[in-house]
Amino acid sequence: MSGAPLARTVGFQPGERNVFFHLLTACNLSCRHCYINPTQHGTATLPLATVLQWLKLFARAERQTTLILLGGEPTLHPQLAAIIKAAKSMRYAVTVDSNGYLFHDLLDRVTPKELDYLSFSLDGPEAPVNDPIRGQGVFTVCTENIRRAVALGFNTSLIYTVSALNIDHLHRMPPLLADLGVRRFFIQVIGLRGNPAVQQPDGASNWQVEPQRWLAVVPQVAEAAARLGIHVVYPKVYLDREEPFQCAGMVAENFFIFPNGRVYQCPLCEDHPIHSYQIEDNRLVHRDGLNEDRFFPLTIPEGCVMNRLLQPDNIAYQPDGTPVHRISCCLLKQEVLPLI
Numbered sequence: 651m652s653g654a655p656l657a658r659t660v661g662f663q664p665g666e667r668n669v670f671f672h673l674l675t676a677c678n679l680s681c682r683h684c685y686i687n688p689t690q691h692g693t694a695t696l697p698l699a700t701v702l703q704w705l706k707l708f709a710r711a712e713r714q715t716t717l718i719l720l721g722g723e724p725t726l727h728p729q730l731a732a733i734i735k736a737a738k739s740m741r742y743a744v745t746v747d748s749n750g751y752l753f754h755d756l757l758d759r760v761t762p763k764e765l766d767y768l769s770f771s772l773d774g775p776e777a778p779v780n781d782p783i784r785g786q787g788v789f790t791v792c793t794e795n796i797r798r799a800v801a802l803g804f805n806t807s808l809i810y811t812v813s814a815l816n817i818d819h820l821h822r823m824p825p826l827l828a829d830l831g832v833r834r835f836f837i838q839v840i841g842l843r844g845n846p847a848v849q850q851p852d853g854a855s856n857w858q859v860e861p862q863r864w865l866a867v868v869p870q871v872a873e874a875a876a877r878l879g880i881h882v883v884y885p886k887v888y889l890d891r892e893e894p895f896q897c898a899g900m901v902a903e904n905f906f907i908f909p910n911g912r913v914y915q916c917p918l919c920e921d922h923p924i925h926s927y928q929i930e931d932n933r934l935v936h937r938d939g940l941n942e943d944r945f946f947p948l949t950i951p952e953g954c955v956m957n958r959l960l961q962p963d964n965i966a967y968q969p970d971g972t973p974v975h976r977i978s979c980c981l982l983k984q985e986v987l988p989l990i
């Protein structure tokens with residue numbers, strides 16, 4: 651195949667359903683940009699029986715649902731293998747998002763047939779970039795476990811969270827991923843949530859990436875990865891002039907479940923008690939009041955209303971007061987399909 655790989659926007663599909671299930675909030679690492687918030691999300695490790703009950707609430711017999719198992723570090727859950735097998739039997743397509751440590755011998759306890767994707771996180775193409783962000787020794791552990799997973803036949807993906815600390819190193823990721831045998835590459839952009847919003851001891855408070863920098867770097871890296879046979883996905887972030895704005899809360903089914911039973915539809919809202927649903931006695935209960943779902947229908951020139959409310963520093967304005975870019979829904983993705 652030849653020609654330039656094309657980035658396309660992955661629109662929200664009717665009936666598509668994604669469940670992001672945080673099984674626990676505990677983690678063995680302390681990444682500098684970690685957004686986990688035990689005050690808002692709880693500190694429990696959900697028992698197996700509870701996880702299975704909650705999975706039943708979101709499964710549909712007639713259609714596959716995508717399930718992403720998260721933490722904290724989900725492989726710290728001692729029954730993760732049983733959860734994966736049960737989810738598969740409920741017609742979920744299952745992904746585990748791990749920091750790479752793969753506790754409880756996960757690779758020996760599930761098969762590539764049972765786990766659709768095993769996703770790893772790295773924030774640099776080598777240890778001197780990655781480890782100051784994610785922790786000493788993390789690069790070596792993570793890449794060794796990626797190689798083990800690939801050798802055993804698991805589909806692997808990798809998440810790279812772009813910030814001002816590592817955007818200059820992103821272009822060195824595609825060759826590394828090709829060498830490791832990673833099939834999908836998710837490029838995320840850091841949000842002004844949790845630690846990144848706090849003044850750092852070294853005085854660096856803004857880890858955000860300027861729009862021009864993001865647009866100059868990320869599409870080119872995605873194209874380079876696609877040329878190496880890797881499927882790349884990254885957030886749209888800025889809408890083109892002619893592109894329609896859509897809020898996933900209005901047109902898609904996404905559920906972000908936390909161990910304290912909170913269920914959000916919008917990930918930007920996760921640090922605030924404005925979740926649309928609560929799981930009570932193993933039932934999904936819609937919450938009345940001024941919660942996230944009351945904001946989704948609002949139409950503003952900036953695009954995403956939650957971004958305007960919670961991350962206003964992300965938006966630049968023209969002298970006449972109109973926004974320079976409209977901010978897309980944070981769940982809207984661009985993808986570049988592999989060229990080989």
Ligand code: SF4
Pocket residue numbers: 677678679680681683684685686721722723749
């Ligand atoms: S691995 Fe994930 S949950 Fe753990 S500290 Fe890093 S960002 Fe937070």
Ligand code: SF4
Pocket residue numbers: 896897898899900915916917918946954955956957978979980981
């Ligand atoms: S990020 Fe914005 S557009 Fe997307 S679901 Fe949340 S409020 Fe809606």
